[in-house]
Amino acid sequence: MLSEFREKAPVGAEELSVSFEFFPPREGLSAEPLMNAAQLLSQSHPAFLSVTYGAGGSTRERTIEIAKELVHKTNSPIAGHLTCVGASREEVDAVARTYWENGVRHIVALRGDAPEGSGGFVPHPEGYRNAADLVRGLKNIAPFEISVAAYPEVHPEAVSAEADLDNLKAKVDAGATRAITQFFFEPETFLRFRDRVAAHGINVDLVPGILPVGNIAQAMKFAKACGTKVPAWLQDLFEGLDDHPRARSLVTTTVASAMCKMLKKSDVKSFHFYTLNRSEASFALCRLLGCRFY
Structure with missing residues (x-):
């Protein structure tokens, strides 16, 4: 039984790539939990640690400060x-x-969400029109590595699935080297999307975004905002676990691990974890996938 959790050939950092996403804490809150999580997860030699940028640039200064601090406090890109x-x-x-001046050589370039209540995205009259336009502009500033977003279940504002793929291709053609997907809850969702991306002539490293579900209500809120479907079986699985945090944690890791292992068997070699500034689930998943921490 225990052999199920052991890789037949241990996978090292050179074969399996992981990355982790964090968000700046709200103003007035300590960044210490984020830093502690980042320092632990950086021991897995990730491809990078990323820091999000709030709607309408609302966390700009904090994002820059957190990124700068991570440069100095971790050995990770x-x-x-x-x-x-x-x-x-x-x-x-x-x-x-x-x-660039603070040692950040990689940018996750996004169109971004308009501030809540603003009525949707409208390009700034003197700004970049969209993410593809932004990627082109960044390439003129410095030789950044650039990642962009992809949507396995179609961006909520896209007029069609085909138009959404056209948009992704435009970002890649503009110079992006990697596409990180929005989170999803069933491996087939990603695998079907990977096939569609390839059929559309998009040649790019496509990285699945993994959200370990720690709180089903929170996950459903996130999913509604980005158009991700939450399967009924997942909702049923977490029903009644709010008062049982240890059991919920075990279920979280088990479900996410099963999905990641299925993706890995389908030749997925890169994973991007949405950590929500916590390390436990991502740490456990990386160990189960075969990552070694040094």
Whole structure:
């Protein structure tokens, strides 16, 4: 039985790539939990640690500070998110230059979500029109590594699945080297999307975004915002576990591990974990996948 959890040939960092996403804590809250989680997870030699950028650039200064601190407190490459919502090209370019000056060589380039209640995304009159336009602009500033977003279940604002793939291709053609997917809850969702991406002539490293479900209500809220389907079996599995945190943690790891292992058997070699600034689930999943921490 225990052999099920042991790799036939241990997978090292050179064969399996992982990365981890964090978000800046709200103003007034300590960044210590984030830093502790990042320092632990950096021992897996990740491809990068990324820091998100709030809607409309609302966390810009905190994102820059957290990214700068991670550069100095971990041995991992750091990726800073950057959006073009509500900002001119000059303002966005200034953030990119600040990243570079602080040792951040990788940017996750996103169109970004408009601030809540604003009525949706409208390009700044002096800004970048979309994520593809942003990628092109960043390439003119410095030789950044650039990741972009992909949506296995179609972006909520896309007019069609085909148009969504056209948008992804535009971002890759503009210079992106990696696409990180929105989270999903069944491996087939990613595998079907991978086939569609290849059929659309998009040649890029496609990395599945993995969200270990620690709180089903929170996961459903996130899913509604980004158009991700939450299968009924998953909702049923977590029903009644709010008062049993230890059992819930075991279920979280078991479900996410099963999905990751199925993806790995389908030749997926890179995983991006949405950590929610906690290390436990991602740490356990990486160990179960065969990562070694040093």
